[in-house]
Amino acid sequence: SDHIVPEMHFANGYTAPLSRRLKQRVAVPVLVAGRINQPQEAERLVRDGDADACVMTRALICDPELPRLAASGRSDDIRACVACNQACIGHFHAGYPISCIQHPETGRELQFEHLAPPARRRRVLVAGGGPAGLKAAAVAAARGHDVTL
Structure with missing residues (x-):
């Protein structure tokens, strides 16, 4: 079950060698999944022939704006x-x-x-x-408060 939803100890794009081998043997589009959380990684996998497209489900749960940010050259603003697996997969199973x-x-x-x-x-x-403090600071600043972190 580790390969259904790989945790953080798996390398990003760790299934790419398998999808590359599959792509060489079939005549249909091949999609790859498995810890692909940045657009640069997805672009590289497609460019290098590892797959025809990349599945980035958890990356899009984490930042639904990922495609827009990547397309506008703002990849550094993407939440990776x-x-x-705590609030996405953990919540789902609970x-x-x-x-x-x-x-x-x-x-x-x-x-x-x-x-x-x-x-006022x-x-x-x-x-x-930490993650909660950073988020609290970002939301307070976005709402117009003067924030010290």
Whole structure:
């Protein structure tokens, strides 16, 4: 079952050698999956002949804007899936809506669609630069607060 949803100890694109061998033997398009979380990696796999297209399911759960950001030359702004499988696969198996530790809005888009600007700008101190602290700082800054991390 490790190969159904590979965790972070698997290398990015680790199934590419298998898809390349398959592509050499069949006359239909071959898609490759398996820890492909950056557009540059997907482009390389297609360019090098490992596959005709790449499947990036968890990458798109982590950052639904990935295609738009990549197409506009903003790949550095993409939130990369770290393959922790906590809020996407873990939630799915526990019967909860799929989400992402790096993008908590996933699965709750209607709740977060329009965050109202604050009634007044405040100084916000975020203590801790882990994933939650970084997200809290980013949201507070996006809403117009003066943030110190």
